Amino acid sequence: xxxxxxxxxxxxxxxxxxxVEHGCSVSxxxxxxxxxxxxxxxxxxxxxxxxxxxxxxVNTLAQHGKRLYQQLNEKISPVTGIDFEINESGMLIFDEDxxxxxxxxxxxxxxxxxxCEYLQREQLEQVNPHVGFAFQHAIYFPQIANVRNPRLLQSxxxxxxxxxxxxxxENTPISQLEFHNGQVTALxxxxxxxxxxxxxxxxxxxxxxKWAEPLQLxxxxxxxxxxxxxxxxxxxxxxxxxxxKVMYLIPRQDGHIVCGSSMSERGFDTTPVDAIRxxxxxxxxxxVPELAQFPIVQQWAGLRPGTPEGIxxxxxxxxxxxxWANFGHFRNGLVMGPAxxxxxxxxxxxxxxxxxxxxxxxxxxxxxxALAIS
Numbered sequence: 001x002x003x004x005x006x007x008x009x010x011x012x013x014x015x016x017x018x019x020v021e022h023g024c025s026v027s028x029x030x031x032x033x034x035x036x037x038x039x040x041x042x043x044x045x046x047x048x049x050x051x052x053x054x055x056x057x058v059n060t061l062a063q064h065g066k067r068l069y070q071q072l073n074e075k076i077s078p079v080t081g082i083d084f085e086i087n088e089s090g091m092l093i094f095d096e097d098x099x100x101x102x103x104x105x106x107x108x109x110x111x112x113x114x115x116c117e118y119l120q121r122e123q124l125e126q127v128n129p130h131v132g133f134a135f136q137h138a139i140y141f142p143q144i145a146n147v148r149n150p151r152l153l154q155s156x157x158x159x160x161x162x163x164x165x166x167x168x169x170e171n172t173p174i175s176q177l178e179f180h181n182g183q184v185t186a187l188x189x190x191x192x193x194x195x196x197x198x199x200x201x202x203x204x205x206x207x208x209x210k211w212a213e214p215l216q217l218x219x220x221x222x223x224x225x226x227x228x229x230x231x232x233x234x235x236x237x238x239x240x241x242x243x244x245k246v247m248y249l250i251p252r253q254d255g256h257i258v259c260g261s262s263m264s265e266r267g268f269d270t271t272p273v274d275a276i277r278x279x280x281x282x283x284x285x286x287x288v289p290e291l292a293q294f295p296i297v298q299q300w301a302g303l304r305p306g307t308p309e310g311i312x313x314x315x316x317x318x319x320x321x322x323x324w325a326n327f328g329h330f331r332n333g334l335v336m337g338p339a340x341x342x343x344x345x346x347x348x349x350x351x352x353x354x355x356x357x358x359x360x361x362x363x364x365x366x367x368x369x370a371l372a373i374s
Contacts (some may be wrong), residue, residue, distance in 0.1 A: 004197035008034035012203035014341035015155040025165040031173035035153035042301025044149040061339040068338035081162040082155035085148040094244040206303040224306035230262040247283035259284040314360040
């Protein structure tokens with residue numbers, strides 16, 4: 001079976017990997033260089049931020065993220081020579097209003113990733129001596145890890161480019177879908193080339209709304225601007241991730257510390273905004289004042305695929321037999337990515353699914369269309 005995938009972010013790349021490892025051949029298309037949009041720009045936390053604030057459907061997929069990335073790194077890093085550095089740093093959350101609900105969530109669901117404990121100042125200093133004195137207590141999640149997402153993407157791309165059943169078409173925007181008898185027969189690129197396949201998958205993230213008109217659906221996916229700052233500290237200087245008021249610090253093993261992240265509606269503009277930079281900087285220095293002694297080496301912004309509830313669309317698109325979706329993950333595309341790709345592969349190949357696929361069904365888009373008309 002030959003499958004064409006539109007979009008080479010983490011969802012497209014992981015979907016391609018799942019399919020080729022189960023005997024399919026895959027063509028991957030992207031409007032720019034592979035792996036250079038939201039997947040590259042994110043922080044790489046292998047948990048939803050404040051999982052109790054998200055629907056059960058998000059956490060159902062996210063709970064597999066760390067384990068599946070560990071397996072993936074063991075499998076592909078010997079081939080690519082790229083370790084994507086799963087850093088088991090744990091996370092401190094300082095939002096006092098979330099202490100009780102976070103502790104109750106951990107007790108109720110017994111997910112290893114969400115095991116947590118309450119720390120007072122003395123214990124807090126033992127876990128992370130750099131935390132500012134503004135914070136006298138926290139809840140601590142020792143199992144939460146982060147992945148170095150640019151290296152993850154590099155490793156996935158290199159592995160897939162070496163695979164005999166994969167073709168890459170970068171800098172090849174797909175402008176149209178060609179239909180016949182209720183099926184897609186070809187993709188048509190901006191320069192009018194046609195590409196044929198047996199099955200087609202949309203993994204276009206924040207750009208997915210562009211398929212609404214040709215498919216006669218309302219696709220409620222919008223770009224949400226998220227901005228980041230990168231510090232460079234000594235190797236292994238910050239021992240844990242830190243979070244307060246949806247702002248976070250993510251340490252990499254080489255001493256880089258990713259600080260973010262904002263949310264704003266700016267269309268498809270990825271230009272960093274000075275005022276947002278100052279907000280991130282203020283929040284970061286409140287959590288860890290000693291960061292001020294280290295240089296800021298980079299800043300950037302990416303576009304998340306914002307959706308009404310953050311529940312992605314995974315499965316067969318309405319009324320088109322061979323068109324599939326894996327998009328709309330909002331802030332959790334990286335952590336949901338491996339399980340989302342597995343679920344998609346299982347549906348395309350008619351295999352048993354790792355969880356009930358109905359809550360993720362793109363049939364929900366018909367309801368949105370009905371609402372849009374009424």
